[in-house]
Amino acid sequence: MVSERxxxxxxxxxxxxxxxxxxxxxxxxxxxxxxxxWAELADHGYDRLTMEGVAAxxxxxxxxxxxxxxxxxxxxxxxxxxxxxxxxxxxDTGELRTDLALFMASLLHRFDDLPTDAVHGFLVxxxxxxxxxxxxxxxxxxxxxxxxxxxxxxxxxxRGEINPDRITPRVVSLPLDLLRDAFLxxxxxxxxxxxxxxxxxxxxxxxxxxxxx
Amino acid sequence: MVSERxxxxxxxxxxxxxxxxxxxxxxxxxxxxxxxxWAELADHGYDRLTMEGVAAxxxxxxxxxxxxxxxxxxxxxxxxxxxxxxxxxxxDTGELRTDLALFMASLLHRFDDLPTDAVHGFLVxxxxxxxxxxxxxxxxxxxxxxxxxxxxxxxxxxRGEINPDRITPRVVSLPLDLLRDAFLxxxxxxxxxxxxxxxxxxxxxxxxxxxxx
DNA sequence: GCCATAAGATACGGCGCGTTTCTTGTCTCT
DNA sequence: AGAGACAAGAAACGCGCCGTATCTTATGGC
Numbered sequence: 421m422v423s424e425r426x427x428x429x430x431x432x433x434x435x436x437x438x439x440x441x442x443x444x445x446x447x448x449x450x451x452x453x454x455x456x457x458w459a460e461l462a463d464h465g466y467d468r469l470t471m472e473g474v475a476a477x478x479x480x481x482x483x484x485x486x487x488x489x490x491x492x493x494x495x496x497x498x499x500x501x502x503x504x505x506x507x508x509x510x511x512d513t514g515e516l517r518t519d520l521a522l523f524m525a526s527l528l529h530r531f532d533d534l535p536t537d538a539v540h541g542f543l544v545x546x547x548x549x550x551x552x553x554x555x556x557x558x559x560x561x562x563x564x565x566x567x568x569x570x571x572x573x574x575x576x577x578x579r580g581e582i583n584p585d586r587i588t589p590r591v592v593s594l595p596l597d598l599l600r601d602a603f604l605x606x607x608x609x610x611x612x613x614x615x616x617x618x619x620x621x622x623x624x625x626x627x628x629x630x631x632x633x
Numbered sequence: 634m635v636s637e638r639x640x641x642x643x644x645x646x647x648x649x650x651x652x653x654x655x656x657x658x659x660x661x662x663x664x665x666x667x668x669x670x671w672a673e674l675a676d677h678g679y680d681r682l683t684m685e686g687v688a689a690x691x692x693x694x695x696x697x698x699x700x701x702x703x704x705x706x707x708x709x710x711x712x713x714x715x716x717x718x719x720x721x722x723x724x725d726t727g728e729l730r731t732d733l734a735l736f737m738a739s740l741l742h743r744f745d746d747l748p749t750d751a752v753h754g755f756l757v758x759x760x761x762x763x764x765x766x767x768x769x770x771x772x773x774x775x776x777x778x779x780x781x782x783x784x785x786x787x788x789x790x791x792r793g794e795i796n797p798d799r800i801t802p803r804v805v806s807l808p809l810d811l812l813r814d815a816f817l818x819x820x821x822x823x824x825x826x827x828x829x830x831x832x833x834x835x836x837x838x839x840x841x842x843x844x845x846x
Numbered sequence: 847g848c849c850a851t852a853a854g855a856t857a858c859g860g861c862g863c864g865t866t867t868c869t870t871g872t873c874t875c876t
Numbered sequence: 877a878g879a880g881a882c883a884a885g886a887a888a889c890g891c892g893c894c895g896t897a898t899c900t901t902a903t904g905g906c
Contacts, residue, residue: 443853443902467761470893481854486895547757547817548680557818590834594811601814604760605770621803626835629842656871656884683862694885699864 444480453478453485457499461534466496466541493552496542504530510568516576517624521615523572524595527565528609536608543604566593573627582627595623657693666691666698670712674747679709679754706765709755717743723781729789730837734828736785737808740778741822749821756817779806786840795840808836 444452456478460469471492475482489495511522531539546552560566570592577584598618602610610618657665669691673682684705688695702708724735744752759765773779783805790797811831815823823831 445852445903449853471895472893475854479854481856482895483855483897484853487852491895541761544757544760547820548754550820553818553820586834586838588830588834590830594835597814597818598807598810600818601810604817605766605810605813607760607763607766617801617803621799621801622807622835622839625799625842626839629838658872658883662884684864685862692885694887695864696866696886697884700883704864 449478449480449484450488451502453480453488453495454499454502457495458503458534461496461499461538461542465535465538466545467537469496469538471495493542493545493549497552497555500531500542510572512572512575514579516572516581516627517619519572519576520569520595520619520623523565523568524599524615524619525612527596528599528603528615532609539609540603540607560593560596565596569593569595576627582624583629583631585631586627586629591626594626595619598622662691662693662697663701664715666693666701666708667712667715670708671716671747674709674712674751674755678748678751679758680750682709682751684708706755706758706762710759710765710768713744713755723785725785725788727792729785729794729840730832732785732789733782733808733832733836736778736781737812737828737832738825740809741812741816741828745822752822753816753820773806773809778809782806782808789840795837796842796844798844799840799842804839807839808832811835 453474456474457469460473460477464473469492471482471485474495475485485495489498508523508526511519513519513522546556570587573582573587573592574584576582577587595618599610599615602614602618666687669687670682673686673690677686682705684695684698687708688698698708702711721736721739724732726732726735759769779802783800786795786800786805787797789795790800808831812823812828815827815831
């Protein structure tokens, strides 16, 4: 690739055209790096994303990356956090099944502009590291998706649509758990059919079932 | 780094040859290698298991490994397959919940003599490679655990314990899916409490729920 | 204009992969 | 028993990537 020496000035430097090549700093540089991460994810997937590749694409160098993030996973987390669509309010259509279907679909398609294997590989890698794993599951509770699921279910119970006794933490996260598992083991974002199956064969029947049985 | 040369304490030699320098072959060698894999798993966990380490421990060399298995994951699969307890018949106590609890417990504790992180790391790594992933999920169906779960549920339906209409492929694999997910995201083998929760809050109520609701 | 700061380039040591090459022991065939 | 095939075993290689250290040089704050 590039083989020029550091020699003063002219060769590569600012002279190289309108780009001006002025030295980026702070948040401008950071944005360029995270964009590069996103592009590398899209091009090569997660497994083949390397710090060197990111640095090259962002036209910077590895030390710049390591000054900001301790490792690859942290870097990618930052990129995902930056580029992911904003978190959505849980829908409220007046029918739980519809709410759940909409909500799960929005979660599943959050990263549709990245190749599936990039997202999959990243999630898998997340599971490897205990610290990242904890951060991930922690991010789901309360404020996150699990909280939204709980809210939707409680509304449905208030409406009399489902059995309130069935709403336990485990059941609240059930749709999430099942679809995550499907994604992990299937390697592909679960299709609408799978979502429907989960809702119609598992989640809804369970939530509607009477307490005594 | 290896300081131990051939000759010091070769315990695995077939006959008490002098210095035990006899060259192992075929299945004898293979067994020694898989034992070494097991030991490396136990000592260092999966992430830090290296082909070099296995070769060293088995007192052989990398090419010998690569002549038999294409990569690390395949090697470990072979080791797990060899050392795992034999597959169990599904229990039949006359009560589905008990059957399920026993069966899931036996699955979960199948690799208890390995460190948790070794098993976890291995499973996670399995998910990374599409081919291995397919092999893994394929190994669960029909002949495997899923088949047993189906059998237990069908027996329970015949007994009138549960609603036969609830027995669909997705529901059959539900206990497995949930506990696998718990293992993956939790990083630890699910406790008995978790198993009980899954059975009592999800699986059993669902299977018992009437069709109409 | 000076200077602390951080960018950017480069090189390094390390590790582990998967392969290649070559020697040498062992099994089998006649 | 001898010859030859076959695989074990040893050693080294190139590669890729990690994470770090060192140095130069541009830039923004004062």
